[in-house]
Amino acid sequence: MTNGETLTKHISSNRKLLNLVVNEGDILTQVTTYKIPLVYQAIKDQNEFAKSLKSKGYVYRFFQGYLWVFPLKQKENVVKELSELLKKQLGLTNEIEEASINLMDDKVWYPITVKTIKDSLKQLAYNSPNILFQKDHNAIELISTSTTIYEPEISIRVVLGLKINGIYKCNSNNICFSVKEIEEAIQLNRTTGSYQFLLNRREQYLETARKYYRPETEKECINTFLQSHPIQIFISKKNLVFRQILSPKQVKTFQKVKGLVKLDEFF
Amino acid sequence: MSILDIRTELIKEFDLNPPDLEFANGFKSSKPMRGLLHSGPYDYEHSDKRLKREFRKIKIFCLYPKGESRIKKLLREISTLLVNGHDRRVYTDCDFPCFETLFKTELIPPDSDDYYIYTSSSTEPRIDQITANLAALPSDCKPIFLIGGRSHRSRKEQQIDYIFSKKIISRNNLPSQFMSYFSLGGIQYGVLTKLEKKENVGYSLWNIGLGIYGKVGGIAWTIPQVQTGQSFSKGVDITIGLGFARLEEKDSINKFYIGCASILDKDGRWIGAVHINPFFIPAETRRLVVPQEIMRSIIKNALRQARKDVKVGVALEKRTQISLAVHKRGYFHAEEVIGVREGISDIETEFSSNQLRKRIFYNLISVIKHQDIEVIDSLRSSKNFGVRLNTTNAILYTGRPERGIPPIRITCDDLIEPYSYFENIQQIGTHINNLTLLHWQTTIPRSIKMPASLYFASRIAVLEVKGIKPPNGSPLLTTPWFI
Numbered sequence: 001m002t003n004g005e006t007l008t009k010h011i012s013s014n015r016k017l018l019n020l021v022v023n024e025g026d027i028l029t030q031v032t033t034y035k036i037p038l039v040y041q042a043i044k045d046q047n048e049f050a051k052s053l054k055s056k057g058y059v060y061r062f063f064q065g066y067l068w069v070f071p072l073k074q075k076e077n078v079v080k081e082l083s084e085l086l087k088k089q090l091g092l093t094n095e096i097e098e099a100s101i102n103l104m105d106d107k108v109w110y111p112i113t114v115k116t117i118k119d120s121l122k123q124l125a126y127n128s129p130n131i132l133f134q135k136d137h138n139a140i141e142l143i144s145t146s147t148t149i150y151e152p153e154i155s156i157r158v159v160l161g162l163k164i165n166g167i168y169k170c171n172s173n174n175i176c177f178s179v180k181e182i183e184e185a186i187q188l189n190r191t192t193g194s195y196q197f198l199l200n201r202r203e204q205y206l207e208t209a210r211k212y213y214r215p216e217t218e219k220e221c222i223n224t225f226l227q228s229h230p231i232q233i234f235i236s237k238k239n240l241v242f243r244q245i246l247s248p249k250q251v252k253t254f255q256k257v258k259g260l261v262k263l264d265e266f267f
Numbered sequence: 268m269s270i271l272d273i274r275t276e277l278i279k280e281f282d283l284n285p286p287d288l289e290f291a292n293g294f295k296s297s298k299p300m301r302g303l304l305h306s307g308p309y310d311y312e313h314s315d316k317r318l319k320r321e322f323r324k325i326k327i328f329c330l331y332p333k334g335e336s337r338i339k340k341l342l343r344e345i346s347t348l349l350v351n352g353h354d355r356r357v358y359t360d361c362d363f364p365c366f367e368t369l370f371k372t373e374l375i376p377p378d379s380d381d382y383y384i385y386t387s388s389s390t391e392p393r394i395d396q397i398t399a400n401l402a403a404l405p406s407d408c409k410p411i412f413l414i415g416g417r418s419h420r421s422r423k424e425q426q427i428d429y430i431f432s433k434k435i436i437s438r439n440n441l442p443s444q445f446m447s448y449f450s451l452g453g454i455q456y457g458v459l460t461k462l463e464k465k466e467n468v469g470y471s472l473w474n475i476g477l478g479i480y481g482k483v484g485g486i487a488w489t490i491p492q493v494q495t496g497q498s499f500s501k502g503v504d505i506t507i508g509l510g511f512a513r514l515e516e517k518d519s520i521n522k523f524y525i526g527c528a529s530i531l532d533k534d535g536r537w538i539g540a541v542h543i544n545p546f547f548i549p550a551e552t553r554r555l556v557v558p559q560e561i562m563r564s565i566i567k568n569a570l571r572q573a574r575k576d577v578k579v580g581v582a583l584e585k586r587t588q589i590s591l592a593v594h595k596r597g598y599f600h601a602e603e604v605i606g607v608r609e610g611i612s613d614i615e616t617e618f619s620s621n622q623l624r625k626r627i628f629y630n631l632i633s634v635i636k637h638q639d640i641e642v643i644d645s646l647r648s649s650k651n652f653g654v655r656l657n658t659t660n661a662i663l664y665t666g667r668p669e670r671g672i673p674p675i676r677i678t679c680d681d682l683i684e685p686y687s688y689f690e691n692i693q694q695i696g697t698h699i700n701n702l703t704l705l706h707w708q709t710t711i712p713r714s715i716k717m718p719a720s721l722y723f724a725s726r727i728a729v730l731e732v733k734g735i736k737p738p739n740g741s742p743l744l745t746t747p748w749f750i
Contacts, residue, residue, distance in 0.1 A: 016280050017643040018654065020273065109270050139639075165639035169272040176273060178639045218643045245643065246275065 017219055018246055020168075021226065022176040025241035028103035028113065029173050031070070032236040034082055035097045038067040042090075049089040056081065059119040059235070063111045068101070070116055070236045072123055104173050114167050117175065117240075120233040121164065131229060132161075132186065132195060140164045143184045144229050145195045150209035155188040156198060158209035162225045177231075177242060181221035183209060219245050269598050269633070269680055273640075274657040281693045283651040283663065283700040285713075288488040289534075291371070299710040300473065302488060304364065307371040310486040317577040318536075320485055324408040325366075326375040328397070330436070330443075331415040332428055333386045338415035338448050341459040345446065345468075345475070346376045346413065353472055360467035363476070370480045370487075375408070385432050397439070409483040412436050412443035415459055426733075433735045440741045442482035442748055444475060473710040481707045484746040489534040490701045503688065503698060504586075505538075505579065506531040507569045508594040508720025511555055512728040514545060523547045524555060525731050528569045529723040535705040537747050538576045540727055541568045542736075555597070562606025563613070566593070570614045583618065583625075590688040591629040592698065594720045598633050598678065607631060628688035632695055633678040634721055638662070641673060651713065653696040658682065661692045665703040666716035675699075675716055707750055723747065 040062040043049055053060055057073040071078055079096045086092045103113040121140050125133030132143040143161035150158040163180040170176040185198040185205040198205065222245050231242040287295035291313070294306035310320040327346050331338040352365040366374040383397060401410055414436065416428030429445055436443040447457025458471040480487055507528050514523040526543035546561055557565075570591075573579050583589060593607055611627050618625040642654060645668040653663040659680055666672030679695050681687050689695050702718035709715070715722065726749045730736065737743040 016645075016648075016652075016654065018278065019639075019641050019643055022275065106270050168640075169270060171275055172272060178641075180639075180641075222643075246278075 019178050019180060019218070019222070020170075020176045020246040021179050021222070021231075021242045021244065022170055022246050023174050023240045024243055025232075026238040027173045028175065028235070028238055028240075030100050031103050031238055033099055033101045034069040034078055035099050036067040036069065036082065036086065036094050037065060038062070038092070038094060039065055046090060049085065052085055052089055054123070056085070057123070058082075059116050059123065061112045061115055063108065068112055072120055072234055074234070074237070104169065104175075109169065113175075116235065117167050117233065120235055121231070124231065124233055128229070132184075132197065134197065136163065138165075141182060141184070142225075142229070142231070143182075143186065143197075144225055145186060147225060147228055149183055149213040150205070152205055152208065155190070156185065156205065157187075157195075158183055158185050158205055158213075160221060160225050162222065175240070176246070179222055179245075181218050181225070183213075185209075269659075269678055271660055271678075272657060273660075277655055277657050279655045281653050281655060281661075281696065283653055283665070283697055285651055285700055285704060286490055288490060288704060290488055298712055299477075299488060300361075303369045303710070307369070308480060308485055308487045309489050311371040315578075318486070322372070322407050322409045322483060322485075324373040324375060324405070325479065325483055326404055326408050326410050327377045327381070328400070328410055328412050329377050329382045329415070330385055330412050330432055331382065332417060332432075333384045335415070335417070335448075337463070338417075338459060339382055341448065341462055342382070342413055342415045342446070343377070344462060345459070345472075348462075348468070348472055349476060349479075350374050350376050353469055355467070355469050357467065361469035361473070363469050363472040366476050366479075369476060370485065372480070372485070374479075377413075385435060397441075401441075410441060411479050411483055412441055414443050414445045415448055416445060417448055430733050430735065433730070434733075437735050437737045437743065437748065440737055440743050442743060442746065444478050444482060446475070470711070474708070477707060477710055478750060481747050481750050486536060487707055488705075489536055490704055502533045502590075503592045504533050504582065504590045505570065505573045506535075506592045506594065506702065506720050507566070508718065508722075508724040509557075509565070510596070510721060510724025510726070510728045511543075511557075512725070512732040513555075514732055522550065522552075522555075525728055526557070526565070527724045527727040527731065528565050529720055529727065530569050530573050531702070531705070531720055532573070532576065532579045533582075535702060535719065536578070537723070538579060539572050539745055540724070541565060541572060542727075542731070554600075556600040557603050557606065559602045559606040559609070562603050563610040566607050566610030567613055567617075570610075570618075574618070587623060587625060589625060589627045591627050592688070592720075593629065593631050594634055594699075594718060595631070596634055596636060596721055596725070598635075599631050599680075604631060628686055630679050630681055630687055630689050630695065632699070634699065634718065635676040635678070636717060638674075638676045640676065642668075645674075646671060651700055653693065653700075655692055659692060661696050663696050663700060665700050665713075665718075667713050672716055707747060723749065726750070 058069050058071055060067055060069045069082060082096050086094060118140060122133055125131045125142055130144060130146045132145060134141045141161055141163050144159055147160040148157050149160055161182040161184045163182045164177045165180060166178040168176050183206055185202045186195045187198045189196050226243050233240040287297050288299060288302055289295055290302035290309055291307040291311040294302060296302040310318055313319040329342040331342055349366050353363040355362050404410060414432045416432055418426050418428040446459050448459040449457040450460045458468060461468050477487055507530055509528050511524050511526040514525055523545050525545050528541040530538040532538055543565055546558060548556060574583050611629060615625050615627055640662050648668040651664055653661045655661045659682060660678050662674040662676050664674045677695055677699055682689060699718050702720055703715055705719035706715045706722055730749055
């Protein structure tokens with residue numbers, strides 16, 4: 001299908017779409033967590049502990065006198081690993097309790113759920129070779145280094161990105177993101193071989209890129225990004241997947257199945 | 268705090284169908300310019316004596332900074348344009364018929380001794396002389412001060428002239444219209460700069476005219492409560508908008524706030540404002556939560572003030588059921604909700620008599636100005652619309668979506684309560700959208716996205732923080748002096 005055909009279809013359908021991307025993977029009602037009786041004040045000067053947790057693939061939050069830890073990878077012996085870290089970095093032998101938490105509960109939504117998901121998104125970007133990450137106020141920007149819009153020089157590209165503005169509850173037990181399409185100018189760092197954000201002449205490249213690249217609709221751009229880089233987050237054995245903008249068809253489908261929805265049901 | 272839970276099966280678009288504005292002799296139009304040209308302001312020759320305006324003439328006085336004879340000259344020029352009219356020179360400009368044609372009010376230009384000087388220091392202009400000149404005005408003639416200044420109110424760091432001159436004038440119970448002589452980076456921000464550079468001033472003259480008329484107590488237009496298309500606009504007897512601004516107390520670890528409750532009637536007519544004395548919230552409280560007792564007293568005072576109004580007061584006396592909407596930017600905290608409920612309960616008892624038991628039906632409506640849920644490709648829409656997110660939340664495109672003005676979000680958690688006046692979130696959407704048309708700030712339709720109730724309240728609170736406030740009991744308080 002050409003871009004022109006897509007545009008015609010979009011206009012003729014005359015349906016208004018919201019900038020929401022709904023999780024199509026597991027729901028976060030019963031999530032395994034590791035509770036350690038620890039308060040932030042006790043470790044606020046111990047940066048090494050926090051760094052070690054992150055480097056070993058964990059995200060964590062302090063809430064109600066506990067440190068709540070969630071592994072972002074499939075792991076065995078989490079309790080053992082955390083105990084060793086605690087002892088090595090802080091010299092503590094606190095008991096670690098494996099518990100189940102409902103991350104959709106209102107009480108933990110802001111203090112734990114939203115922040116855990118934000119941290120997971122950052123980790124996703126750090127671990128993915130084709131995604132650059134940057135923070136813009138409260139929003140998280142994921143930039144695809146492979147979806148080129150315009151290439152003015154060999155080492156410079158204007159690429160497509162996705163700005164995740166907000167994280168919301170959806171249908172009581174699911175989550176969704178409000179997103180916006182963005183473009184970003186990046187340049188190749190020849191020393192490290194990786195891409196980094198272009199600060200000089202950035203606006204100039206973006207302006208020129210817009211003359212060459214005419215996205216048909218915002219929906220097209222967002223879906224293009226998500227199809228090439230579906231956002232997949234793994235939080236304590238739960239796999240969250242964000243693959244496309246919420247469509248009217250999807251709205252009806254959710255009503256029927258109330259939970260996990262497969263991608264082939266949409267098309 | 269209310270947590271937004273989007274229900275995908277409930278997502279639905281709805282039309283906001285903004286009603287036409289009502290001008291003199293019942294003439295209706297969606298365009299302020301057309302309405303004023305065709306028929307004149309709403310309160311001109313109004314059949315209801317309580318709503319008919321009390322003045323026939325407006326006399327201009329001018330105030331300019333010391334040593335700025337350029338500004339004095341430009342103020343004289345702009346006064347002449349307001350009195351005689353302005354013909355556009357290029358197609359991007361617009362004609363401005365004279366003030367008298369539009370507002371059916373004679374505008375008297377300033378005489379040579381009607382120009383006063385102010386300095387940005389403690390010295391005030393010759394207030395005694397001003398007062399003597401004002402005393403000579405006939406009773407049906409209202410004064411307006413055109414202030415010229417080298418600052419612009421949109422730029423925080425360059426507001427000295429604006430703040431100082433406004434302080435002096437409002438303290439002396441006088442209405443004023445500030446005009447800026449200000450440019451930055453080659454862009455002419457102020458109307459006086461535009462005039463000097465011979466740029467387009469047609470639209471600015473319309474807005475200045477509208478500002479002058481509002482500030483002397485005139486009502487340029489109202490919104491009649493009508494049934495339009497599918498969306499029914501429920502008329503709320505009294506709307507209270509709560510606005511707050513933070514006092515800049517740098518030495519204190521606690522946060523001090525000052526507030527204002529603006530009160531509008533069923534037709535969106537300005538009734539007045541209740542000033543809220545400074546209150547503090549502890550440093551550990553991360554967001555503004557109005558203490559319960561303060562909220563209670565705000566509601567009580569606002570409803571008492573509404574009762575004193577010539578038109579609303581009569582309606583309140585006769586009826587047993589009264590409808591009320593309380594607006595606030597951001598979510599209502601549980602403590603605030605209790606305060607509102609207690610205030611309303613007190614007023615129900617106070618207004619009731621042995622024979623007549625009053626009942627107030629009300630809703631607490633949160634309006635979130637900056638939020639991120641939007642409609643994809645909203646630039647294609649040229650009309651106002653809303654999208655329901657669940658039973659208690661909706662986003663509203665109250666401004667111009669085609670110009671890229673993002674939507675606001677409204678939340679109302681008490682729709683299912685027995686005291687709720689509105690039945691669904693769509694009705695609230697229409698109510699809020701109607702109030703966005705009542706700002707009297709500009710003659711360009713749909714250019715302000717916040718409802719007048721909140722816009723007015725925030726504006727008063729912000730001005731009060733800067734020390735711009737008419738004294739208690741001032742006649743200015745019965746007019747929208749702050750627009």
